[in-house]
Amino acid sequence: MNLPDEITLDPADWNGWRTLLHRAVDDAIDDLAQLRARPAWQPMPEPVREALRQPAPVHGSSAEAVYDDVRRHIVPYSWGNTHPRSWGWVNGTGTVGGLLAEIVTGAMNTNVPLGNQAASVLEQQVIEWSRELMGFPEGTTGLLVTGASIANLVGLTVARDAMGEDVPSRGCSGAGALTVYCSSESHSSVDKAVAVLGIGTNQLRRVAVDADMRIDLAALRAAIAEDRARGFRPACVVGNAGTVNNGAIDDLDALADLCAGEDLWLHVDGAFGAVARLAPARRAALRGMERADSLAFDYHKWLQVPYEAGCILVRDGAAHRRASFALTRSYLSALERGASAGPDFSQLGPELSRAFRALKIWMTFRQTGTETLGRLVEQNCRQATWLSERLPRIPGCVVAAPVRLNVVPFRLEPPLLDGAARDTVNRELLMRLQERGIAIPSGTIIGGRFTLRVAITNHRTRREDLEALAQSVEAIGRELAAD
Ligand SMILES: *Cc1c(COP(=O)(O)O)cnc(C)c1O
Secondary structure, eight states, rough: OOOTTTTOOOOOOOHHHHHHHHHHHHHHHHHHHGGGGSSSOOOOOOOHHHHHOOOOOOSSSHHHHHHHHIIIIIIGSSSTTSSSBBSSSOOOOOOHHHHHHHHHHHHHHOSSSOSSHHHHHHHHHHHHHHHHHHHHHHTTTEEEEHHHHHHHHHHHHHHHHSSSSSSSHHGGGGTTTTEEEEESOHHHHHHHHHHHTOGGGGEEEOBBTTSOBBHHHHHHHHHHHHHHHHTTTEEEEEBSSSTTTTBOOOOHHHHHHHHHHTOOOOEEETTGGGGGGGGGTEEEEETTTGSSSSEEESSSSSSSSSSEEEEESSHHHHHHHTTTTTTGGGGGOOOOOSSSSSOGGGGSSSSSSSSOHHHHHHHHHHHHHHHEEEEEEHHHHHHHHHHHHHHHSSSTTEEOSOOOSSOOOOOEEEEEEEETHHHHHHHHHHHHHHHHHTOEEEEEEEETTTEEEEEETTTTTHHHHHHHHHHHOOOOOOOOOOO
């Protein structure tokens, strides 16, 4: 017998929800199938923003009415990263197969901090696949995280803890003045991790790069020697496998040798570039990555898995299991049988409650296969090479750094303008490309000058899209010259 005032969020009418969810699936398929006909990006108009500015609802509305608002006010104004002409920052596009995984994950709504459940088995399987694909040895541990930022944080935590005495209890005072090394091209998530970990960004050495934008090994060696002479404790080198500005890959084999000789931890930030290992023609450039002590990379960028999905691999599994995350709590301990009797992911990273990230990765791999994923990586690299040859045919357009993978930085350099005026032209060019819904490159600074960049991690891009970009750059460049 129910108590008279018991309520639930389950519907009285399941069939009404069935109908609504079927409609949502139909809408989603239509959206995905028609992406190419939509603008690459459009700003959310003020009336729409206004419509969303509401006090927190005290009373619920019908699910249909809420869904209609979502269709009208939210779905059209995404960041655009699913579009065939989305090349800004380093964004993944997702797949229709990934949508299926998200539906299943949403319905299961299982929590994966630990435990005896299919999600644990699948996460271990995905980590095992990742270990093999990245060439790491047995005994490697790994964890699925939101993205490479957290993967870098976890990798650097294990590095810090392995370098100091009892750092989890004593903090960095147990380790001395640790120093960390990366190149001037490394991602800001490395700075964030070093700050969060209490090492301090003053002790992050950003080493100069060579003409190819790879870390200068002589400068790195000199920086380490100088720090040792000054009483610092060099702990870790962060190598790049694909930088955001031009896709540069550091000489990872040389870094592995250097770290072995200096007794330093080698962490590699391979957020997007690491998965270029799936493309046979790109493997040589990544040689040495498999020797890293830890490797961070994303599935949600070049492998097209829906957000959020990143991975950290740690070669010395024992060091990973002893690091700061390894706290045990009575309320989280596993019994020998039952629902708790499984792996404890919460002891390998900062999160306790965790989404079932493994399913969308596992399903993407199963649906697509590593061969096709590798072919798509190769396709994007060739598209980037093609674009790097096409853009200089536009008067005044230059490619601003060597193109080694899938990233093409470029800018207009109108001959009569000085540097500051050129920056204005290129910023305006970028904003017009985006605002007109033509394409989404993003911006950066290279050599002190504002530069557009096209990072192709997009399985929907065709060469005609890049040709359309080139033609628009030329046309807008003429407009700007006339202004
Ligand atoms: C994207 C990126 C990151 C951060 O990854 P998230 O998944 O966005 O957290 C780190 N390093 C590089 C080189 C990146 O491209």
